Amino acid sequence: MKMNEFRSTQPLSDDDFAAIRQNVMTTIAARKSFFPIVMRFAFAAAVVIAIGVAFVRRPAAPVIAAKPIVTKPPIAVAAAAPAPITRVVAHRPRHRRATHPRAQYASSVQQNIRVEFRTSDPDVRIIWIASQTPSTTTGGKS
């Protein structure tokens, strides 16, 4: 058995070959005529874009106005005017210690008030310390 006997007869006739050749040549010719058209369109589009880029005026860039430099006037210090009270500090113990109940009672009765006045002169301060005692004693043994 010879292997080259496998489908050794030509399946297509001369007419078939002629039709194939004609189809191939027609397709090639169509492709050849199609590409120049595409190239012309591409060239025309490129020219239009180039003209558009060259001649279309760009909108003027907005002028950014320079901000006026505002200088703050120097702060005038009133000479003899009495300075307002800026801060009232009352001294309190930062940490509460465990105290004796009697001492705790006494501290609640006697409270010191410290009032500090600042004047326009930073070297001069008026500090008023007053011990406030209740007018009536509510504590004590009942």
Next chain:
Amino acid sequence: MTAEALFADQIEATTARTSATSPALLAVIRAARDGDERAFEEIMLASERRVSLLAWRILGDGEEVKEATQETFLRVFRHLRRFDEQLDFFGWLFRIAVNVCRDIEKRRRRRWIFAPFDQALSIASNHRPADDTIAANDDAALLTRAIDALPAKERLAVILREVEELSTEEVAAILGSSPATVRVQVSKARAKLRVWIEAWRGGAR
């Protein structure tokens, strides 16, 4: 020079085991590459019968052979600039033809998978060779049936190596595999063919 003369010239070059394309055919290829349609037609005339016979051996269906031949020459025209003149033109042409036939086979399989049952049967029976109807003890019919039953890669290897009588290196170049792989595929295919044909002959008696 006529197409027949070109073809004969190339056959002589091939049988003399020169891998390069014959000078006459090379001149025609160069002319076709430069846009000469007449030269491309000469190439088609010189090679269409070999291409269609190869497609017929792979596909086994007349309509698909027409389609494969046409598509092969369109691809040849598209890629003619890439052809390396140091190589054998028919090897390059066969490579394109085999790829086209593979694509058609893939499409046929897809069509077979997605087709309704009735159509699938007709598609499946369409690509069967017409000479299947010949008596089972006819050698040619047995051989055809056996080769068609081989797996795709082994079938292509055996068609190109044993039927088209190309060298192992040429078959490897066409199939994009190594010569060793081709040898193994051909050897396996031969063994299978021998077993099947013996079995069918035995069953026919």
